[in-house]
Amino acid sequence: MSTTAPPADGNNKLTWMLSSLDLEGVRYSVLISGDGLRMAHSETITRDAADAFAAAVSGVQSLGKALAGMCGDEDNRLRQNLIEYDQALVLVTAAGQNAMLGVCAEPTADAGLIVHRMNDLASRLGNELSSQTRRP
């Protein structure tokens, strides 16, 4: 039972990893565990806002996975979620085991470039970006 240790990301040590996503039009980026917890966030978002973003993004990604079986076979893996709003773009990419990157950008941002950098970061840092499963 590991219920007393503080969250590993208490002081946002992993922020440097997200610096390659500091692109024009990117508002903030957050590294998120599969179960909806913020593991790191860019300095352009507050910790509280990043926590809320993390929980919501994990839901989006998981619903995307649930949809996979309805638009493909069992090998149909989710690569990316893209949500376009009037006032923002939200991009989500799987990053390692049980983790994902979420980016919020201006609606006019270069989504292709951002996605490219997200994929790049995810594959370069796959191991470090993973969140280990808990052993009860």
Add this chain to the structure above:
Amino acid sequence: MGSANLSEVAYLPGTVTRSVKLLVAGHFGAGKTTFVGSVSEIRPLRTEEPITEASVGVDDLAGLPRKTSTTVAMDFGRRTFGGVALYLFGTPGQQRFLPMWDELARGAVGALVLVDTRRLDHSDEILSAVEKRGLPYTVAVNEFDGARRYPAEEIRQALDLAPSTPLTVCDARDQASSAKALIVLVEHLTSGPEMLA
């Protein structure tokens, strides 16, 4: 194959004349996903993700030695009783997902709140989230193996339930028992002033 999935769908019988949206709520680890899975007549939609080390100190796994995954968006299932189709939307249990309830709860006419007597205190934020949205509800104690059984009156007191709020017990793993808990909710909804008119 997508079409293979569709062929598994149990289509609604022609006798169904109305449909009702219900929430299945409860604290982390109360058994919501299991409940929806047991009671649903269609293959449930699940959004379960492995519990990770990032949740240490946030999600309390004490007393849940076999819990390895958690719902992060919703569960969805359907159960038909006679002419009524119940559309069941299971919520995630943790506080960080509470803001998403607004969308999940839209159009719901009532909620079943599952509780585990070993962590009754975790139900407070769930009950207030349900009450805040004005949803009539019933409470079902999910009787886990090895959990101590308490008299209903003690549980009512601990949860500070109104006398008019039905309290029932169930085993979320059991189809019939879960269906019974749902029926208690439906009866409560049809008897109260908030009638399913």
